[in-house]
Amino acid sequence: MIKNEFQTLTEIASSMDLAIREPITYPLDLYVTISPDRLINVIQELKGQYNVSHLSTIIVQDLGEEYKLLYPFSILLSKGKLGKLILDTRIDVNNAKIDSIVSEIPGAIYYEREVYDMMGIHFKNHPDLRRILSPDSLPRDIYPLKKNITAEEIRRILAERRREKEAEEKLKEYIRREQLEFISEKSDYAIAVGPQHPALEEPIRFVFQVEGETVKDVELRIGFNHRGLEKAFENRTWSKNLYLAERICGICSDAHQLCYVQAVEKCAKIADEIPERAKYIRTILAELERIHSHLLWYGVLAHNTGFDTIFQVTWRDREIVMDILEEISGNRVNYAMHAIGGVRRDITQEQVTRIIPQLETLRDRIKEHRFMMTKETSFVVRQKGIAPLTREEALSLCTVGPNARSCGINIDIRRDDPYAAYDHLSFDVPVVTEGDIFSGLVIRLEESLIAVDLAIEALKTMPQGDLRIKVPGKIPPGEGISRVEAPRGEDIHFVQSNGTNKPERIKVRAPTLANMPSLKKRLIGIQVADIPPVIRVIDPCVGCMDRVTFIDSKKGKILELSGEHLISRGNRAYRLGTRVLDF
Amino acid sequence: MVKIFDFIPLLKEVTKNLLRDTVTVQYPFEHVKVPDGFRGAPEVNPELCIVCKNCEKECPTQCIDITPVNPAELQNYSLGQGKPFWFSINLSQCMFCQVCEESCPVKRKSSQSAITLNHERWRLAGYNLEETIEKKLVYQKSKEKSKTITQEVESNGIN
């Protein structure tokens, strides 16, 4: 990311003649309205003059007469701040076509497929417009997010289809066609990895075309952990959604909850009034979760390459962090510390004096891990130089998080778009340029050490004060968008309220979806034996990735397409009893 | 030993591990120590509960169920105890989030909540589903008091 000479987003918007949407509450989130035909030109101008290349996600909403599409772009301003310029276009329901931006921003390929899948908006000139998250047995003319169909109807159709032989045959035929087409074009035979495979923790399906031991092409299918969470968000009040948001993912649960809470606070315009102590506690929790996630990551990376000793040893040390988290928040996963307006629990001084020595031990242990992993030749030789990604490719594919930093892109949401207490703390952001698996390992090791230091510093310098402020049950109407640096990258939540005590639309884009295009790029050309470490290096968290689906505007009725049409294990499926249907 | 001295980086860790005790806690025979703030299963204290039904409303999974009970079905019931209710918690639906404890108005008045998450109660496995629903009798002494507390809490906003 290259800095611009402009200081605020309004300057950029006015210099490009864009219509700014009033009122501006947070100057770093600027909404501008443009018409759909101007979209490509605006993006080209942004790319050429303002060095913009990072698109976070594409948000779509069905407003009855028209569709609203939001494109949040990240712009690096002169003071080092990362602003969000959000392009707002409207297209007519009866003519749902818009230009695809994949030619300008290759990383938007999966976002557009998702919008097509959910709403049926057709993107012209998209290289591969197919469904991405819905099941195969869904009929072609049904788009789950539209208002003209209810969730109950879709569930009924899917259940019928599954009972028919026809659906089974169609599915088999689809798989056979997918594999045969693939094989006959390019190479000798195809290997399918997933949805169940010892190298994967969560279900994804890859079909690799191999020749000998080299991978020639890969076909990716996601959507196995698709749970209907965006619909589920709409049927619960704001405070109950806190507990749903943290269950999007088990490893980055705190990041999702924090992002949701910040988005709601921005929507309610109270983001500046959060007490300082609450902000520090949020920071501490986020950093502890980062340590735990990275320790998990390199344990599993070692296990995938057969190095079980490192796996056992790092997971033994991960227990230290889990015990600390258990003591602070009461649970080892799903901490539920955040509340709208602050945090729910306090960290007492006695706990602080108990935690800091444990963190010091952990720091020494992580240093030992670093010595063991970076110096052991048989481990390093499996990682150096494998599946590299250049900086330009990473930028154009919109990679986020440690993957971007391992390719030489110096971006970190904690430093550039600070939230919680990060503007009071100083920390380094390690960046490496090689872009292979070894640099991913090095970056995450350094980040764990920095996270330990940050947590200790935040614990020591925490100010006294309140823990939360009172927030009314009904959030005033508006929009809120916020992002955090989850252990895997940039996690972004968008919240729209219509004045009631339940949200109107919530959109979540988890970091793994942003890293998927770069995964596909990395997988081509490697050897079969390297497939698990390469999949591992982007730190896939499929539970985060697949959460989107059905939105039904008819409030109050049904919801779940929970386990019925999911193809494989959804052990993070939110189990609802029949009583919830009385909402 | 792939190249000549490759085993050296891990040698220290491996010899240390050979010489010291294992970290495995053999669970049924040894016990894990659980910190005080751990979120175990909720249990209601019938002496403090005023049956304002706030926890039932705020529970995200709707696992608390407070239903009135006909006094004729109870033994040892005397009129001075108040109106009886069955307070049942479905432990298989509970997600141990502590919202019930936070939303209890008794906690605000006397800093001790009527429904608490007991940090010792986490060995909840059973042999059949009926065991997961726990029922206790609670008594509502005065209906007006419960109503005023509920209204007061509602006006103060989100818990």
Next chain:
Amino acid sequence: MKISLTNPIIKLLSYAMIYVLVIAGSFLLFRNFPLIILIFKYFLFPGISFILVGSLFYSWFERKIYARMQNRIGPPLLQPFYDILKLLIKEDITPDGVERLEFNIIPPIQLILALLIAFFTPIYIAEGLISFEGDVFFLLFLLAVLAGSIFLVGWSSNNPYGLIGGSRAAIAELSLEIPLTLAFIGPAILAGSLQLSNIIKSGYNLIDIPLNVIFKPEAYNLLNLLYIIPLSIQFYIAVLSANAVLEKVPFDPAHAETEIVGGWNVELTGKKLLFSHLANLILEFGLAGIIAAIFLGGPGFWPLDSLTKGLLVIGSWDIFYYFINVLTFLLKTTVVIFLITVSRTVLSRLRIDQLVRYFWRYYLPIIFLALLMIIYLIGVL
């Protein structure tokens, strides 16, 4: 250490005692019937039964040490036995499209081959159950046949993972044959014979050379100590190649569990998997025994010979001498297996092309140099 039946060491000793008594009893009982003694030799001791028990014990030992090095507890003593029982009761499925003949017949053949290799191991005297001139080469031939059978199993199972695993195993075998052969040839040159028992009796191995130099200085002068250098290099390479034959980390891309879901034995279930698995365990025992025999001196510890020989002689058997020989054999095999386990703990899995490169580019020249050094030293001394 508490003295109770739950303590694994006490358990081990009690099982061992019972076993020894049964064997000794059955041999003594029938000592006048040579045919029955012959059958006992092949089936009880040192035949199939002893080899099975030994390989199960060493499988446990290896897993226990591996776990302790990772700060875990590890399995109980009878765990390998329970694994075998479990595999016996599982359903045996042959998938569609496999070549039925190869698929069904090769796992038992693997077991037979492994047992055959283990029969060469010298357990209580310098000769194994089978011993003839040139048996070192025959062993290597059997290993090659074993690798070929692995490839056939992988290829005939109708699964791309199996095919990849099988081809990787074949490639690995091709790479490791020459270093392993040369590693065995070194002591054979020193002994002047290709028969395993002669190699042991010649006394040119890592333990006997220092002892000879110390205790018999008139026959062996100090320069003989120089033999230790090439012999230890060859020992090292032999241990690594044994690791590769047995498909253990770092040399197990052929059946990498987390990458290709089991490789060549991905479609084996039930009894077929049992035979494959047992073949692996028995091969480990046999190979470790043979390496211990060639490089560490086999059963027996000759300074103790004068003490133990002739103490307890029944018929033509020197019982106490044999007993001590078996104990030293077990001890030496334990050392070799310990080294194999340490390398398994401390290293990570290599890719197949890296394995090939390491064997051809690094191990082969080193072992050539070691061999040259031996030949030179023979000429000089």
